[in-house]
Amino acid sequence: MAGTYEIRRFRAAGKDDAAYSGCAAWVRAVGAGFHDTRRSDEFVDKVLANWRADDGELTGVYQTGDVAAHSLAADVPVATFATLRKDLNIGYGRQLRAHLVTAVTVRGTHRRRGLLRTMMTEDLAASKAEGLAVAALTASEASIYGRFGFGVATFERSVKVDAGPRFRLRHAAAGTVEMADRKVLLELAPQVFERVHRAMPGSIVRQEAYRQRSSGSFGRDGGEDEAIRCALHYDAAGTVDGYVAYKFAGWNTKPFTVDVVDLVAATDDAYLELWQFLGSIDLVERISRQEAPVDDPLAWALDDPRCIESSDHRDMLWLRILDTGKALGARRYPVDGSLVLAVADGLGFAAGTFRLEVADGEAAVSAAPPGTVPELTLDVACLGSIYLGAVCPVTLTAAGKITEHAPGAALKARLMFAVERAPHCLTHF
């Protein structure tokens, strides 16, 4: 790309800043990359305010020299990329700072010239140099990011739940549910989410936009979303420990449906009782939720688990281990033992042969002496996949992705990398 393009990295500017119009062009370029309609000024303003709140870094690639007559101006980026840093729950409440990659687009007329590769490899190298142990993203297509060392680490699915007479959830309520003004979520949503995050492997701390969206303060056009309703769950002591934000899909949608916008529950009781509430809303025949866990207590709590129609089981979080020693050393392990892993990495960041020794759940990681025969050989993308316990090393071995040199080593890895409950990431970015 030398000579033709220039990469610029910057922070989101405020409205009075000279750099604001360039930042607004960047936001609109991201929208164009995902086939959005052109966004209102109000929408762009809020997006930039959120980027400032999250202290994200924006990257744009710009044409140098003259652009073609009548084409988009030179200050409109031909490619975009952005990053932010948030904590990732890596099991047993442990937190690891993660480098999150998002807003990746390349204009159709400039694609397949290596712009993504340049932005990604430069960015990962800089993060590694800064000492970050993992990077993460969510992917529009599953074929893009494996080449950069990212592996699928959590999953999600969409569910439609029959809220008719079949919906019987046997659970003795421990708390209560009440309706609230949607705006209370501006304050409550981050508090409840914080508790969920601490308890949920695979969880990532949410960006500012979440409380805005869940509370209806940041609708599709940037304005208020008056359709959002909110219910809160209170524990026996009266503390809010869960909420659901939802919308009625309208009388023209049959069966009559409620769409869950955000459902966050810090306790098992809160989760089941919010579902009991959703299943009891009068005139509603179906509850639809897009970001449901694949391993869902709801299915086991319902008398008739076939009330749940599940679709689009899909990859969610992709992890890229940047520093194998740091990442392995940061985890807590449920099983003591030792494991020698040979990690291959096309970009070189995480490669090597590592001995993981676990005693009382705590890890000691060292470089294996030259000549050591590993028990498992795997690509860094597979290490990212098994790291949060959601992908089974035995399955990856069966798929030919992991090579087992010592019989039983993949099962040992499965047991060692297990976490305390099914990982689920409620944070899209």
Ligand SMILES: CC(C)(COP(=O)(O)OP(=O)(O)OC[C@H]1O[C@@H](n2cnc3c(N)ncnc32)[C@H](O)[C@@H]1OP(=O)(O)O)[C@@H](O)C(=O)NCCC(=O)NCCS
């Ligand atoms: C995906 C996208 C960013 C790729 O950008 P790009 O600049 O064309 O990618 P590059 O030219 O740097 O390609 C890098 C490598 O990825 C491959 N690649 C790029 N996009 C791919 C895709 N969609 N599927 C499969 N492979 C892809 C290229 O073939 C190339 O492979 P190689 O270097 O191993 O030979 C671009 O097509 C795009 O903007 N798509 C629409 C928005 C989107 O989906 N963004 C991703 C959001 S998660």
